[in-house]
Amino acid sequence: MTAEATSSNLTGHNAIAEVSIVLPTYNESKNIPLVFEALKQCLKGVAWEVIVVDDNSPDGSAEVAKKIGQQDSRMRVIRRVGRRGLSGACIEGMLASSAKFVAVMDADLQHDETLLPRMLEELRSDQHDIVIASRHVEGGEVGDGLSAFREWGSNLANSLARRFLKVELSDPMSGFFMLRREAFEELVPSLSSQGFKIMLDIVATSNGSLxxxxxxxxxRERLHGESKLDTLVTMDYLGLLMAKLFHDRLSIRFLMFSFVGATGVIVHLIVLKTLLATQIAEFSAAQLVATFVAMTSNFFLNNRLTYRDRRLKGAAWFRGLLTFYLVCSFGVLANVGVAELIYAQQPLWWLAGAAGALMGAVWNYVASKTLTWRQS
Structure with missing residues (x-):
């Protein structure tokens, strides 16, 4: 067999992949064929595969990828039903790989696929465990891919990561990277499936070992579709930041739930003050109205953010709201009961109040997770 034939066989459709490129997707049906064609052009001479992890896109992204896979075995598809989230999708995709190296990039063509061969060469040299594409080292640019507001938010997030997590990267918010699969396998038990910043989670969890x-x-600027990131991602990122500061002893979801609960306190006080100042209601009635407004606000934000992967819609949304009211009502009883018990033993108002609030928060989180946003 000639050297040319041997090379063709090693990089053919049935070759064992040296690198797996994980593409998490949601409503990317128009971009998937374009990305696949771009990868074929830039990875010539490399044994590679694409693993599309689709969160049950209503636009048929999974079906588009499967049709490509019927013609080219380098396209593999994981369709996730009943669960959502960028980090979780990346983790599932990387776990499905048996290649020596795994890469993660967006399917929207904003990441420059021509960088993949160079990433691979850096890892083949055995001098690095992870190679990260950065917009902030010399030669890198944000370009037109981010709005001014999102660029400001990205820069702020970078500063927070460096300050609090001691992650010394020029672009810790990057979602474009390649690493050794064995390194990922060692870290994966400690990674969070929630959130959007899987690379930051990987580097922070490694504690400097990578x-x-x-x-x-x-x-680059996106060609088709719309960005999946919204302003609530800021709170999601802060949840990851706090989880890592507490060495993952508290889950990101619980921290997000607590953040939302804190906003509920503010909403409650604003509504209560407004009703009393305008003399629309007496204190008892105003307190009741403020309580229900705050609970409704908490439910809305938790449904949008904390449980975005289990987001309730339609009739399920109204049923969820009713169960959330019920859960929070018992949470108040738990709060008051624990506070009174502690105050009777140790009459320190701040200790009793804090213990009661913590008990109420834990009850609301556990009960709502089980009853309101139960995993189907």
Whole structure:
């Protein structure tokens, strides 16, 4: 067999992949064929595969990828039903790989796929464990891919990551990277399936054990579809930040639930003050109205953010709201009961109040997770 034939066989459709490229998708049906064609052009001579992890996109993204896979075995598809989330999708995709190296990139063509061969070469040299595409090293640019507001938010998130997690990266918010699969396998038990910043989670969880290389790239403008990131991602990111600060002793979901609960306190006080100042209601009635407004606000935010992967819609939304009211009502009883018990033993108002609030928060979280946003 000639050298040319041997090379063709090693990089053919049935070759064992040296690198798996994980593409988490949601409503990317128009972009998937374009990305696949771009990968074929830039990865010539490499044994590779694509693992599309689709969160049951209503636009048929999974079906588009499967049709490509019927013609080219380098396309694999994981269709997730009943669960959502970028980090979780990336983790499932990387776990499905048996390749020596795994890469994660967006399916919206904003990440420059031509950087993949260079990433692979850096890892083949055995001097690095992870190679990260950075918009902030020399030669890299944000380009037109981010709005001014999102660029400001990204820069702020970068500063927070460096300050609190001691993650010394120029672009810790990057979602474009390649790493050794064995390194990922060691870290995966401690990674969170929630949130959007899987690379930051990987690097922070490694506690400095990973040998890191950053390469510059220019963030491109999306061709088709809309960005899946919204302003609530800021709170989601803060949840990851806090979870890592507490060394993962508290789950990101519980921290998000607590953040939302804190906003509920503010909503309650604003409504109560407004009703009393305008003399629309007496204190008891105003307190009752403020309580229900705060609970409704908490339910809405938790449904949008904390449980975005289990988001309730339609009739399930109204049933969920009713169960959330019920859960929170018992949470008040738990709060008051624990506070009174502690105050009777140790009459320190702040200790009793804090213990009661913590008990109420834990009850609301556990009960609502089980009853309101139960996993189907």
């Amino acid at each position: 040998r890191i290389k950053e390469l510059p790239f220019v963030f």
